[in-house]
Amino acid sequence: MSYVDWPGELALGIPAMDEDHRHLVETLNELRETLLVAPSRRDAAGLLLQFVRIAREHFGREEALMAERGYPAAIEHGHEHGELMAVLSFMLDAVRTGQANLDSDTLDHVRRWLCGHIENSDASLASFLVRHG
Incomplete structure (x- = not known):
């Protein structure tokens, strides 16, 4: 089972936005899997950097x-x-310098933010784009 299901409730019907969101979800799922299987700081930092980019x-x-x-x-x-x-930059710096480990609570915060943002703010944007061509 995925950490975040795609598309689930997250597809908005705007292909470019949906493609970007799919990449974000896939990377977040990969990061979660890495933390569960082999939580190395180097692997986590690399995937977190990919997510940030x-x-x-x-x-x-x-x-x-x-x-x-x-x-x-x-x-x-x-x-x-x-x-x-700002949160992601702080997390990335902390993980890279060894001041903190990326843990499931922190990753859950990012997941909740991302899903909530897509379901609310991005859904409103998508609705606007459909209405206004």
Whole structure:
């Protein structure tokens, strides 16, 4: 069983967004599996870095799309992205320097944030995009 099921409730019907979300979910599932099987700091840091890169690229594309289409909640949505990126950067630095290990509680926080963000904020954006072409 996957840590996060794809697509489950997470598919929004916007192919570019769904593809990015699928990559994020796959990487999060791989990170969770790595922690369960062989929780090495090096493996966890590498996968966390991959997740951070995918998230950063996705957020950039999403924010450009919101600006291009005049999405009214773009500022708030972008702030949500910034909040997660700050948490991820802190986590990555802590894992890389050995100040902290990536554990299931921390990963659960990221999972809840990601799923909640997709189901709420991104779903609202997708609805706007469908309504406004």
